[in-house]
Amino acid sequence: MSEILTKGWAAYDEAANFKPITFKRAALKDDEILLKTLYCGICHSDIHAARNEWGVTKYPIVPGHEIVGEVVQVGKNVKEFEIGNKAGIGCLINSCGECEACLNSNEQFCSKGAVWTYNSVDYFNDNEITKGGYSNYIKVHKDFAINIPENAPLELIAPLFCAGITTYSPLKFSKVSKGMDVAIAGFGGLGVMAFKYAKAMGANVSVIARNDTKKQIALELGASNYYNDINNVDKRFDVIISTIPSKYDVLAYARVLKYGGEMAIVGLPPIDEKVSISLNALIRVSHKKIYGSLIGGIKETKEMLEFSLKHEIYPEVKIISAEDINKAYDDLLNNSSSFRYVIKFDE
Template identity: 70%
Template sequence: MSILTNGWAAYDEKAIFKPIKFKRSALKDNEILLKTLYSGICHSDIHQAKNEWGRTVYPIIPGHEIVGEVIEIGKNVKDFKIGDYAGIGCMINSCKTCNACLESKEQFCENGVVWTYNSCNHYDDNEITKGGYSDKIKVREDFAIKIPQNAPLNLIAPLFCAGITTYSPLKFSNIKNNDNVAIAGFGGLGIMGFKYAKAMGANVSIIARNNKKKDIALKLGANEYFDDVKKINKKFDMILITIPAKYDINDYLKILKYGGEIAIVGLPPINEDVSIKVNQLMPMAHKKIYGSLIGGIKETKEMLDFSLKHKIYPEVKLIKANEINQAYDELLNSGSDFRYVIDFNE
């Protein structure tokens, strides 16, 4: 039996959200159905609601930072029972057989990952996926993240995107005690990356473009705070770049140690993209630059455990579902370091 769901959808590029009723296809034997408790608003929701990446199917129901309670389970489900809490992040399906999937790097599935919303679920019902701005959502149990009963449910939804996005590259670069790490850009992602790197034992410095957040950074335990990358006179083992605007990558290569690594998780607009010339790269002493995109399911579970253990949470501002439009306006006009999270308990 199909599942009647109440959500919030944008109907065109103006991205004005209005209530919508729609049906999700019937629960399968390996799926769980969640009652949504909290759903974070991510900046990529805004890009897609406004069709800024050019591939939006309307009406669009975004949301890929979801915390819910299990209210129904398929008959083959093993790891969840009714009443458990579960999280859903950016993806809900993949082929499970390719090299990337076998390593639990489902986000890089060679046969195409299915994103939580605005994506065709070509392994299943071929429907366009609809995300967490809705009161119910279902998922294969192996794409759900079990949440312990005592976790602070109101704080953790953004971990399933902003958290894993910054945790994964720090693990990939094998950050450990006393490594010198720099976080470039100190917005929402930068702050999360800073907290994880510190909890991994690194000496963490912040590179920003002004002094506005110096006091906060030092209070949180930043080793050093730089307001201009060109003035830095030391070298780092790793630099995590979270900057969503244009910058010169050479400024960062210059302050990277021999063999050091730059991970890029910030996405500048297409017309302000960052480039590098081979002639500049060649003399760069085995330095590596790599991009990172969220993280696999196995690593997302690890990230949640790590976050709960070290009490690493984003700054969250809870809103009601009818305040989505207002939240979008505020994010677009002022930007912010906290995450808006829709509270469906209301």
């Protein structure tokens, strides 16, 4: 098989001004499938990466890890997919498959290093730097593609492969169940998803924001309480999911946990917004747990998709064309949107 000519949209420097790019992907391997991209969500992580706010970006960068596409080619070892099937790709396209993490369905923690969907070294394809879903074609190892049922709402499903699994995974890890008191800190695209999942799991869900701009949305979704300032919180929670993507006082949130409560941090701030925690202050927040959560593995991602479809849990989306990526970035940087921008790729 020959190399795959691909067209997409790339950022060429930290200004993150997206322009068209044409590049070649390595030839399809026997265990891989090739998707024609139909939809790709814009994640805030894309913005951080495009602007090199984590200090690891390799330019030109083609972001995008919330992908839904149509299978247009399969390797000879692929039995799980046929041409014409719909499939999804999240943050991972491969891993070693042999380490303890991989064998326990936690490929995101692969000891050799997961192959991320973009801006990652693909050691299965001559160490090329991966390019993501802001492109018309993308290939993936068959074990990292997610089957999408017929008649599923494709444009709503695309963001689930990052925003969905990022918030679903810590709720499952903390064993959220009926009657528990859960708070969502930060109520943007991730926060709304965390809210919907916690609600579907039977929890009493509150929102802790930093202003009142999202209050009406939260109340319409069934929030038990809405707080516009962490210092005004008068309740204690079993679990807090923090989706805040900027610097904040972590211990202020931990203090409103119940005894033995857990706080999951999923929001990723820029690397220069460093947060420090006083050990003396941490000790006084006794017998409460703070942990970080990245995404889930492929097994859990499949579970998340099934749960989402069953309960009709989808993000609020705004469909755009690829030509509007720069406008979308500008809006996300200057406004705290509760919806997910989704790029629709036409012929």
